[in-house]
Amino acid sequence: MAIVHDPGPAGPSGEGETLVVLICLTFLFAFAHVFRAQIKRALGWAEEEPEVDEKKDVEKTADEADPDNVELDEVDKQAQEAWTQPHPYDPSPEFRAKFIKYASFGLVSGNVDQNCESCGQIQGTAAFKVFYFLSGVNWLKVFLFINVWFLIWLFLECLGLMGTGFKLLGGKDSAKLFDVVDNPISGLMIGILSTVLVQSSSTTTSIIIGLVGADEMSVETAIPMVMGANIGTSVTNTLVAMGHFANKDELRRGFAGATVHDCFNLLSVSVLLPLQWASDFLGEMSYEMAKGATSCDEDSGDDCEKTEFLKPYLKPYYDGVAKYDKKIATYVSQGYCDGQCQDSPSKEEKKALTDLVCKKGDTDLKCDPIEEYKGSWKDDDIFKKKRMPAYIRFDAAAEKLADATYLFDCPLADKDACEALPAFWNRTDNVLESAVGAALAAKDGQVFKVCEEMKYGLCDKPLLKGGIMLTDWDLDDDSAGALATFLSITGICVVLYLLVQSLNILIKGQAARFLRKAVSLNGYLSMLIGVFVTIMVQSSSITTSVMTPLVAVGLISLEEMLPLTLGANIGTTITGVMAATVVTSNPVQAWQVALCHLFFNIFGILIWYPIPAMRKVPLNMAKYLGTFTGRYTWFPLAYVFVVFFVIPGIVYGIALAATS
Numbered sequence: 001m002a003i004v005h006d007p008g009p010a011g012p013s014g015e016g017e018t019l020v021v022l023i024c025l026t027f028l029f030a031f032a033h034v035f036r037a038q039i040k041r042a043l044g045w046a047e048e049e050p051e052v053d054e055k056k057d058v059e060k061t062a063d064e065a066d067p068d069n070v071e072l073d074e075v076d077k078q079a080q081e082a083w084t085q086p087h088p089y090d091p092s093p094e095f096r097a098k099f100i101k102y103a104s105f106g107l108v109s110g111n112v113d114q115n116c117e118s119c120g121q122i123q124g125t126a127a128f129k130v131f132y133f134l135s136g137v138n139w140l141k142v143f144l145f146i147n148v149w150f151l152i153w154l155f156l157e158c159l160g161l162m163g164t165g166f167k168l169l170g171g172k173d174s175a176k177l178f179d180v181v182d183n184p185i186s187g188l189m190i191g192i193l194s195t196v197l198v199q200s201s202s203t204t205t206s207i208i209i210g211l212v213g214a215d216e217m218s219v220e221t222a223i224p225m226v227m228g229a230n231i232g233t234s235v236t237n238t239l240v241a242m243g244h245f246a247n248k249d250e251l252r253r254g255f256a257g258a259t260v261h262d263c264f265n266l267l268s269v270s271v272l273l274p275l276q277w278a279s280d281f282l283g284e285m286s287y288e289m290a291k292g293a294t295s296c297d298e299d300s301g302d303d304c305e306k307t308e309f310l311k312p313y314l315k316p317y318y319d320g321v322a323k324y325d326k327k328i329a330t331y332v333s334q335g336y337c338d339g340q341c342q343d344s345p346s347k348e349e350k351k352a353l354t355d356l357v358c359k360k361g362d363t364d365l366k367c368d369p370i371e372e373y374k375g376s377w378k379d380d381d382i383f384k385k386k387r388m389p390a391y392i393r394f395d396a397a398a399e400k401l402a403d404a405t406y407l408f409d410c411p412l413a414d415k416d417a418c419e420a421l422p423a424f425w426n427r428t429d430n431v432l433e434s435a436v437g438a439a440l441a442a443k444d445g446q447v448f449k450v451c452e453e454m455k456y457g458l459c460d461k462p463l464l465k466g467g468i469m470l471t472d473w474d475l476d477d478d479s480a481g482a483l484a485t486f487l488s489i490t491g492i493c494v495v496l497y498l499l500v501q502s503l504n505i506l507i508k509g510q511a512a513r514f515l516r517k518a519v520s521l522n523g524y525l526s527m528l529i530g531v532f533v534t535i536m537v538q539s540s541s542i543t544t545s546v547m548t549p550l551v552a553v554g555l556i557s558l559e560e561m562l563p564l565t566l567g568a569n570i571g572t573t574i575t576g577v578m579a580a581t582v583v584t585s586n587p588v589q590a591w592q593v594a595l596c597h598l599f600f601n602i603f604g605i606l607i608w609y610p611i612p613a614m615r616k617v618p619l620n621m622a623k624y625l626g627t628f629t630g631r632y633t634w635f636p637l638a639y640v641f642v643v644f645f646v647i648p649g650i651v652y653g654i655a656l657a658a659t660s
Contacts, residue, residue: 016320016468019157023491026154030494033501072627076253079554085508089138099135100128144506148499155495156310156542159236160318162488163198167324168463168481170197184224184277188269189648191228196644201233202539202575205597207333209579212589216334216376219283219592223276226576226597227269228648230569234261235644236541237548239489242636243496244552254552255636256626257561261544262643263618263625264565268604282596290591293580310537322484323466328459335372337459338408341388341451349425350382352432353450356392356404356440370406390454392424393447394439403440408454411447424448500549512555519556523563523609530567540565540572558619558626566605573598 032039091099100108108131110124124132195204208225211217238261241254276282331337345353358367367373377387392404393411410418426433439446462477464470469480507515519526534543544565550556556564573594580587580594608614629635 158491165484187224189651191225192232195232201229252630257551260622286592325465342453526563527567534571540568
């Protein structure tokens with residue numbers, strides 16, 4: 001059963017306004033917290049003596065020490081122990097007396113000095129005992145517990161808004177990334193770039209599966225792109241780790257915890273991509289598993305909507321700020337900007353048209369004379385109905401021209417005359433019009449109409465199709481993308497700061513010991529936890545980004561982060577499987593891509609996790625990157641820029657130039 005969200009009334013009470021207001025209030029609260037001492041002095045309030053925080057002392061020691069002379073593992077162990085030390089809450093009798101007085105509006109009274117809750121000796125009326133118990137509750141932790149869940153929700157909303165911002169900034173050209181995939185390396189790099197732009201490998205994989213399902217891309221081409229999506233998705237938690245710039249030791253641990261995801265994915269690709277390139281083992285294996293798959297048929301009553309879990313509750317809010325038009329991006333990526341034929345020609349008509357525009361006599365020109373032609377335009381070596389041209393023209397013979405020229409627009413200066421042009425095919429008798437043969441022999445520039453109903457302007461609309469940035473603020477794509485990106489990234493940084501400050505108080509002591517025990521029981525159990533959480537949020541970026549601050553503050557070790565990350569990698573493939581279940585055409589190929597994504601991650605885990613010596617490879621790589629970051633705080637920015645933008649961008653540029 002699909003989850004239906006009620007958006008509520010539009011206007012001031014809408015989701016977009018709510019999200020923007022909450023982000024701004026979070027900014028103000030974080031500002032007040034950072035400058036709380038100065039604000040107290042300005043207001044003339046008495047300032048309490050600062051509490052000694054064991055964790056801060058440990059961090060200070062690590063920061064001030066020379067990294068070459070400090071055993072970093074020992075520093076991390078001390079930081080972890082600081083979290084698990086008991087922190088009992090024992091309010092004073094004066095506090096209890098005031099709490100009971102104000103909470104009961106002065107109706108309940110008793111002698112708090114004569115009671116001992118730990119001894120089980122509480123004297124007084126039943127009402128007094130209830131209020132005495134409530135006075136011993138750590139209400140700050142209750143508030144912070146609720147606040148942490150609110151911050152996690154706001155963090156997820158900011159991630160969604162950041163994805164929208166990147167897609168709007170990328171513009172329509174970003175949707176053309178898939179056009180130039182002509183070898184596995186360019187496919188890998190384009191998978192990285194596209195995932196960085198949308199901030200979700202689940203989204204990229206779903207798009208790829210949709211393109212394969214629509215026969216716009218082959219399985220062999222799609223597999224390297226899925227591998228690239230696996231690498232690109234780790235940019236989010238790497239950016240999250242940089243939110244700990246204020247503390248070098250937290251930055252070191254957080255960056256290591258984030259890049260262990262990068263290292264695993266890069267190592268898996270370095271082993272499996274050459275094997276796939278040489279043997280197509282993933283394609284062959286997935287075909288045998290998926291060859292019996294059937295397409296989703298809405299006419300038979302099938303539900304062809306992809307199942308979502310948390311997204312229906314998150315999406316209305318960030319869409320309320322800025323909504324991205326996926327249809328426009330799909331038209332761009334599939335090459336329908338010049339036009340899309342809406343007719344239903346027969347197979348014979350499509351075959352005759354294909355021969356005219358792709359051949360010169362008996363010589364097959366492979367459709368090279370057609371501008372921006374791709375192999376996906378054909379099915380069984382004839383044009384698909386949506387790829388039929390609006391017109392064809394029989395030009396004078398030339399070496400590189402086919403018998404007829406493929407045209408989207410009427411070439412005549414008098415556009416009214418275009419309506420009176422003769423048809424290329426007699427659809428009543430299902431034969432070629434007799435005048436076409438004469439025009440082919442003469443080649444005097446005669447024009448014939450092919451597609452009666454041609455839809456134009458599919459890519460002309462802006463990518464921003466809704467949200468307050470369009471309806472209330474009247475922004476264009478670039479302005480909305482820049483503002484959404486700025487608002488979301490700053491929002492993520494502020495939320496992470498408040499989240500860490502809240503966890504500093506909330507998870508110390510017994511809660512920290514419980515969490516430590518849960519993640520240290522068994523690596524494979526941690527993988528299952530990562531799988532479950534990622535299936536629920538349908539994004540490995542979200543799972544790893546939430547866990548990264550816990551690694552940064554020392555609560556979770558790098559060794560414990562790795563299996564959670566691997567579980568998130570498996571969990572994110574489920575989104576692709578769900579997308580494959582609802583494709584309405586080419587189900588075998590769509591299932592192949594989804595299964596290739598799944599087994600790529602499974603094989604990667606089998607290579608790099610079960611054997612301790614192999615497991616150390618990604619762990620040591622991440623530790624080295626973290627240590628380097630601890631010494632040179634500029635390194636994270638350089639790393640992200642080079643790995644996720646410069647290298648893929650250069651390869652994409654080369655592929656684009658070669659294709660042109």
